[in-house]
Each structure stands twice: as structure tokens, then as C-alpha cells.
Amino acid sequence: MSGVMKRMGMIFRAKANKALDRAEDPRETLDYSYQKQLELLQKVRRGVADVATSRKRLELQLNQLQSQSGKLEDQGRKALALGREDLAREALSRRASLQQQVSDLEVQHQTLQGEEEKLTLAAQRLQAKVDAFRTKKETIKATYTAAQAQTRIAESFSGISEEMSDVGLAIQRAEDKTAQLQARAGAIDELLASGALDDRSGLGSKDDIQAELDRLSGGTDVELELQRMKAELAGGPSAQQQAIEGGAPGTAQQPQTQHRFDKQ
Amino acid sequence: MIVRIMGEGQVKVADSRLPELNKLDDELLAEMEGGDEAGFRRTLGALLDAVRRLGEPLPDEALEPSELILPGDDATLDEVRQMLRDDGLIPG
Numbered sequence: 001m002s003g004v005m006k007r008m009g010m011i012f013r014a015k016a017n018k019a020l021d022r023a024e025d026p027r028e029t030l031d032y033s034y035q036k037q038l039e040l041l042q043k044v045r046r047g048v049a050d051v052a053t054s055r056k057r058l059e060l061q062l063n064q065l066q067s068q069s070g071k072l073e074d075q076g077r078k079a080l081a082l083g084r085e086d087l088a089r090e091a092l093s094r095r096a097s098l099q100q101q102v103s104d105l106e107v108q109h110q111t112l113q114g115e116e117e118k119l120t121l122a123a124q125r126l127q128a129k130v131d132a133f134r135t136k137k138e139t140i141k142a143t144y145t146a147a148q149a150q151t152r153i154a155e156s157f158s159g160i161s162e163e164m165s166d167v168g169l170a171i172q173r174a175e176d177k178t179a180q181l182q183a184r185a186g187a188i189d190e191l192l193a194s195g196a197l198d199d200r201s202g203l204g205s206k207d208d209i210q211a212e213l214d215r216l217s218g219g220t221d222v223e224l225e226l227q228r229m230k231a232e233l234a235g236g237p238s239a240q241q242q243a244i245e246g247g248a249p250g251t252a253q254q255p256q257t258q259h260r261f262d263k264q
Numbered sequence: 265m266i267v268r269i270m271g272e273g274q275v276k277v278a279d280s281r282l283p284e285l286n287k288l289d290d291e292l293l294a295e296m297e298g299g300d301e302a303g304f305r306r307t308l309g310a311l312l313d314a315v316r317r318l319g320e321p322l323p324d325e326a327l328e329p330s331e332l333i334l335p336g337d338d339a340t341l342d343e344v345r346q347m348l349r350d351d352g353l354i355p356g
Binding site for chain 2: 003004005006007008009011012
């Protein structure tokens with residue numbers, strides 16, 4: 001064959017060699033994008049692990065608080081049995097405060113559990129996408145290698161070929177996915193910084209008004225608890241009433257007792 | 265054999281059909297070299313029609329190297345002549 005078709009084909013191939021020397025290798029770009037995706041996936045997984053760790057820490061704190069609360073209730077009961085209503089009141093008051101912390105922690109725990117589930121799901125979806133990209137990447141690389149071997153890239157370079165735009169689109173898609181992953185990684189950073197993972201030791205620090213409100217509501221609970229315990233001990237409402245009226249705090253012994261509770 | 269029609273895409277033509285295309289291709293070359301614009305246009309049209317008729321179009325997303333390349337329908341004799349010169353239409 002020596003006609004127009006053959007000659008044009010030869011000329012394009014000759015041009016292709018020159019164009020290829022200058023063209024960026026899409027295989028390297030794809031490999032790089034894949035590497036970035038893997039790194040970001042790793043970051044998402046670390047985010048999931050962080051959330052899970054925080055959730056476990058909250059569970060431990062909850063257990064401790066609940067056990068402490070139970071201890072204070074026992075102490076209150078003992079104090080009342082010994083006729084030390086002042087001590088019983090103190091113990092129950094502390095218990096009420098602990099209970100408030102427990103319910104706050106439970107809310108945080110629930111929120112964190114929800115976030116953990118969402119993140120786990122997101123990590124699984126990402127994994128699937130990265131796997132799909134790897135397959136696609138290998139296909140594109142193989143195709144590109146074949147195309148390169150036949151030095152036909154000049155057609156693409158001249159703008160008359162659809163193939164190059166396909167390869168270009170594949171790279172564009174890879175970049176888009178990378179950007180998506182970056183956005184997700186950013187979301188995890190936000191989550192970590194959102195306070196959902198805050199150190200719960202800061203729970204006790206409330207403003208004055210809230211503290212007073214808590215104290216008042218705690219006090220009411222304490223009274224009710226005291227009445228209940230007295231009823232248990234004395235076995236009747238009249239004895240319970242008497243105990244409340246006659247139970248003035250012993251001022252001389254109070255600091256000692258206070259000290260003892262502080263050690264709990 | 266994969267044949268590209270510039271601006272249209274690619275078709276796959278069975279090797280057994282090539283002699284038929286070759287005949288038209290040789291005519292086209294002769295008309296081009298002789299400066300026969302009218303003949304060139306007529307033969308180019310016939311060649312392109314034959315390629316489309318005998319070939320099976322490849323999907324746009326197919327990544328196949330073109331073994332033969334043809335100018336588009338609207339290419340003039342001068343343009344094709346330019347393409348076949350060393351520098352061609354594509355610089356570099």
C-alpha cells in the first residue's frame with residue numbers, strides 16, 4: 001500500500017515519537033494518585049480507631065463513676081444508721097452530682113458511637129473505591145503501554161484523537177477521587193477537633209449559675225433520698241419525720257468526716 | 265485493520281477488504297499528485313464511504329491504535345498535500 005492512507009499513517013507515527021518524548025507519562029500520574037488514595041484511606045482508618053478509643057475511654061469512666069456512686073449510696077445508708085444525718089446528706093449530695101456526670105457521659109457516649117458507625121461505613125466505601133481505582137489504573141496502564149509501543153500518541157497530541165482525552169479523563173477522575181478523599185480526611189480532622197473526643201475531665205467545670213442550679217436540684221434529691229433511707233431504717237413515716245427534725249449537724253465532728261469522704 | 269477517519273473516529277476493517285480500499289487510495293494519491301481537485305474530492309468521498317460501509321465502528325472509549333489514517337470529508341486537496349509534507353499540519 002502506497003496511497004494516502006499509508007503515507008498519512010507513517011507521518012503520524014513519526015510525529016508520535018517526538019510527541020511521546022515530551023508527553024507526561026499518565027502511568028506515573030495514576031500510580032501517584034493511587035498512592036495518595038492509599039495514604040488517605042489509612043488516615044480515615046486511623047480516625048476510626050481514634051473514635052473507638054475515645055468511646056472505650058468513656059465507657060471506663062462511666063463504670064468508675066457508677067461504682068463510685070454506688071459506694072456513696074452505701075456510705076449514706078451507713079451514716080444514717082449511725083444517726084449521722086449530716087454525713088448521709090453529704091454522701092447523697094455527692095452521689096447526685098456524680099449521677100449528673102454519668103448522664104452527661106452517656107449522651108457523649110451515644111454520640112460517639114453514632115460517629116464511629118458512620119466513619120466505619122465511610123472507610124468501607126472508600127476501600128471499595130480505592131480497590132476499583134486500582135483495577136481501572138492497571139487497565140489504563142496496560143492500554144497506555146500498548147499504545148505507546150505503537151507510537152500513536154501523536155494523534156492524540158494533535159487533538160484529533162479521542163483516545164488521549166480518554167486517558168486524560170481517567171487522570172482527571174483519579175484527581176477528583178483524590179480530592180474527595182482529602183475532603184473526607186478533612187471531615188475526620190473536624191470530628192477530632194469537634195469536642196466529641198474532648199477529655200471528659202473537663203465535665204465538672206460549669207459556670208456559677210449552673211453549679212448553683214445543680215446544687216439546688218441535687219439538694220432536693222438528697223432530701224428525698226434521706227427520707228427514703230429513714231423510712232427504711234425506722235420503718236414508718238413518723239419516725240422519718242422525727243429524724244429529719246432532730247438531725248442537726250454536729251459542727252465539731254464535721255471537718256473530720258469531710259476529710260474521710262475526701263479520701264474516697 | 266483499524267482505520268481512522270480524522271474527526272470521525274475509528275472503524276475496524278477486515279483485511280480481506282483492503283484491496284478494494286487500496287484501489288481507491290491509489291487513485292486518490294494520483295489525483296492529489298496531479299492536482300485534480302474534482303477527482304480528488306470524488307475519490308475521497310468514495311473511499312470514506314467504502315471505509316464506513318466495510319468497517320465496523322469502534323466505540324469512542326476503545327483504545328486501539330490506528331494503522332491507517334484518512335483525512336475527513338471536508339479536507340481539501342491542499343490540506344492533504346500539506347499533511348503529507350514533512351512538517352505536515354502538525355508542527356514538530
